Amino acid sequence: MPPSDNILLDLPGFKIVDVIGNNKITLRVDFEGEIKCPYCLSSRLRVKDSFIRRVRHVLYGQRPSWLELKAHKYCCRGCGKYFNSKFPGIKPRMRATEPCRFEVTKLHHNGWTQRSLSQHIGLGSATVERWYQDRFVVKNKELQNAHCPRVIGIDEHFFTRKQGYATTVADLTRHKVFDVVLGRSEPSLRPFCRKLIGKDKVRVVVMDLSETYRSISKKHFSNALIVADRFHVIRLVNQQFIKTWGELDEVGRRHRGLLSLMRRHPDRMREDQRANLNKYLNEIPGLKTIYMFWQDLNRLLRMKRLNQSQCRKIIPEYLWMIEELKKIGFKHLQTLGHTLESWREEIARMFRFSKTNGITEGLHNKMEMISRRAYGFRNFENYRLRVRVLCS
Ligand SMILES: [Zn+2]
Structure with a gap:
């Protein structure tokens, strides 16, 4: 297989057989990689059925493209189970390749509106939104089970008139948001603090002169020194x-x-x-x-x-x-x-310490921009998802 096909397609293991169309490109491709049974990894397979899969692919010079490839339904001779062929970069049941989803998400993130994207490449605006949110969910999963940073800054910021204030927990060494929690009282922060991983390793907590935050910190970060901001x-x-x-x-x-x-x-x-x-x-x-x-x-x-x-x-x-x-x-x-x-x-x-919550205040500024860009959030979880992904 010539390497140029890999570069052109941005997908490994495919070979371009034919290119059809001018404005809307259809690429007929063949998969040349090995197909194995996903259950027992055997390669002794019997083809039971064949069908054409048509999936949306990346833009070629501002023109949308589709991949057309032959897929099969197999029966494994080893374990007797049935399955459909799986391709790298194309998830099961998806109607677009992963590079395509990534490209659209990136364009939308960099300022292309849903409307202009849907007009230009003929994709529904709901689809753009769904792909965009899927990306955040994936990124957020990577951030889960993260250990609590050793130097944290706690501060409050305004969320909405209906739901009031939210608390930011910032990582002051890496200048990043660790998490945001709705509310600024002890009862509303308690579930969050209980679930924190590695909170006994927190060394320093920087906060404004708030009695609530001081008592929370004394209770949950027992090994940390509290430093005023x-x-x-x-x-x-x-x-x-x-x-x-x-x-x-x-x-x-x-x-x-x-x-x-x-x-x-x-x-x-x-x-x-x-x-x-x-x-x-x-x-x-x-x-x-x-x-x-x-x-x-x-x-x-x-x-x-x-x-x-x-x-x-x-x-x-x-x-x-x-x-x-x-x-x-x-x-x-x-x-x-x-x-x-x-x-x-x-x-x-x-006097001994140099870090201040100025870092947290700066992050609040960024968080406000995230909120403004989305024309405000009603659902705190959606807001939290974006803040965690974009500010960390
Ligand atoms: Zn098998």
């Missing part, structure tokens, strides 16, 4: 300080320009901006002290990848700050002090 901690600190600023100066708080100055990183400020901010801080009594404290706290929280001795130096400063916050006479800062105290261990681990 830097992004969420700093966001919380900023929110509470801005609220306190609002208590001191209601009008200034609503000023867009001042808000942008107050939130800006001191190193990223121009000279005139710094002067403006200083002028404003001196106008409101007490605001400058709070601002300085806020910037100190943020500087501390931004530290990462420290070694043990460096951590030992900054932890007393951090604990002192918490105590000061609790003593301050502003209610938002007191709340912040209590929150930081209850999470002090998780936050202290943040």
